[in-house]
Structure formats: C-alpha cells, structure tokens
Amino acid sequence: MGTATSGSGGTDRIIPVLTVSDIDDAAGFYARLAFDVVDRYDGYLILGKGDLELHLSEWDGHDPTRNAGTTYLRVPDAQTVYDDLREQLERDGCLYPVPASGLTPELTAGLRARVEAGVPTVRLHEIEDKPWGLREFAVIDPSGNAIHVGHPVVG
Known part of the structure; x- marks a missing residue:
C-alpha cells in the first residue's frame, strides 16, 4: 500500500x-463527492480530493440510522x-430529500423504514443561506455521518 501525504507536504x-x-x-x-481512494486496508480507506484527506473505518456494529460523525467541506461553490x-442521488435512486428545517417525525x-428495508438511502438537506454568513447544505452518508458543504456568502 502507498502512503497518504498532504498536498502541502506538511x-x-x-x-x-x-x-x-x-x-x-x-x-x-x-466518489460522488469527487474523493479518490488513496489507500485501502482491511476495513479502512484513505480518501483524497486535492489537499483534502478523509479516512473511513468500517465497524460491523455501526447503526446508520444514528448520526455517527460530522465534517465540514468548504468549497468555492456549494x-x-x-x-x-x-x-446523481436521484439518478441512483437513493435520494432522501430533507427540508432545511430538518427531519419531521413523519420523515x-x-x-x-427505508433503512430497515435495506433500501440505499442518502439524506440530502436543502441548501440555504445561514445566518452565520455561509451558504451550505448537509448530506448524511449511508453510515449516518453528516457532511456539511458550504461557501461564504459575499455581500
């Protein structure tokens, strides 16, 4: 296996x-978020996208209906x-849209029900301008990790 390094060498x-x-x-x-596999070990992935690096660790007892972790990606155009x-999610049939206000009891x-039935499901929260000056959205991966994506609002 190769060695993951930072884009800046630090x-x-x-x-x-x-x-x-x-x-x-x-x-x-x-891969839908344009991450490439940099390295792979038994139950562990190292992903890269430009200077970004993200590690994934497989756990058999993980419950994807609960939020496991959170990370934030600042991009030029959210x-x-x-x-x-x-x-892509619509095309793949796994989109589960969520309003910016969040999940209701019905949602x-x-x-x-979808997760328990084994239906591939990715929650995508609607994009919006936040009061803290960022335009952002959240996507919840199939394992329950929240990935927030945003950029600063100019003006």
Missing part, C-alpha cells in the same frame, strides 16, 4: 476519521456541488 493537520457500516458502499458514496450531488419514520 504533517500538522487534522484528518477526520468517520465510522461506516460498509466500506465499499462508503467508497461509492464519497450550489454547484449540491445540484450535482442531488442529480424520520419514512427514513427508518
């Missing part, structure tokens, strides 16, 4: 490690990422 950085229930499903999901991701029940 060693002082924080790298998120997210728990996933299926490493192969996770690799497919993060709207384009949102539109592209929504289109939660529908989500749980």
Whole structure:
C-alpha cells in the first residue's frame, strides 16, 4: 500500500476519521463527492480530493440510522456541488430529500423504514443561506455521518 501525504507536504493537520457500516458502499458514496481512494486496508480507506484527506473505518456494529460523525467541506461553490450531488442521488435512486428545517417525525419514520428495508438511502438537506454568513447544505452518508458543504456568502 502507498502512503497518504498532504498536498502541502506538511504533517500538522487534522484528518477526520468517520465510522461506516460498509466500506465499499462508503467508497461509492464519497466518489460522488469527487474523493479518490488513496489507500485501502482491511476495513479502512484513505480518501483524497486535492489537499483534502478523509479516512473511513468500517465497524460491523455501526447503526446508520444514528448520526455517527460530522465534517465540514468548504468549497468555492456549494450550489454547484449540491445540484450535482442531488442529480446523481436521484439518478441512483437513493435520494432522501430533507427540508432545511430538518427531519419531521413523519420523515424520520419514512427514513427508518427505508433503512430497515435495506433500501440505499442518502439524506440530502436543502441548501440555504445561514445566518452565520455561509451558504451550505448537509448530506448524511449511508453510515449516518453528516457532511456539511458550504461557501461564504459575499455581500
């Protein structure tokens, strides 16, 4: 196996490690966000996208109906990422849209039913301008990890 290195060549950085229930499903999901597999070990993936690095660790007892972890991706244009991701998820039949206001009890029940039935499900929260000056959205991967994606709102 190769060695993952930072784009800047430095060693002082924080790298998120997210728990996933299926490493192969996770690799497919993060490929939709333009991450490439940098290295792979038994039950562990190192992904890269430019200077970004993300690690995934498989755990058999993981419950994807609960939020396991969170990470934030700051991008130049969150709207384009949102539109592209929504289109891919719709095409793949795994989109579970969630309003910006969050999950209601009805949506939660529908989500749980899909997951328990084994239907591939990716929650995509609607994009919006936040009061803290970022345009952002959240996508919840099949293992329950929240990935927030956003960019600063100019003006």
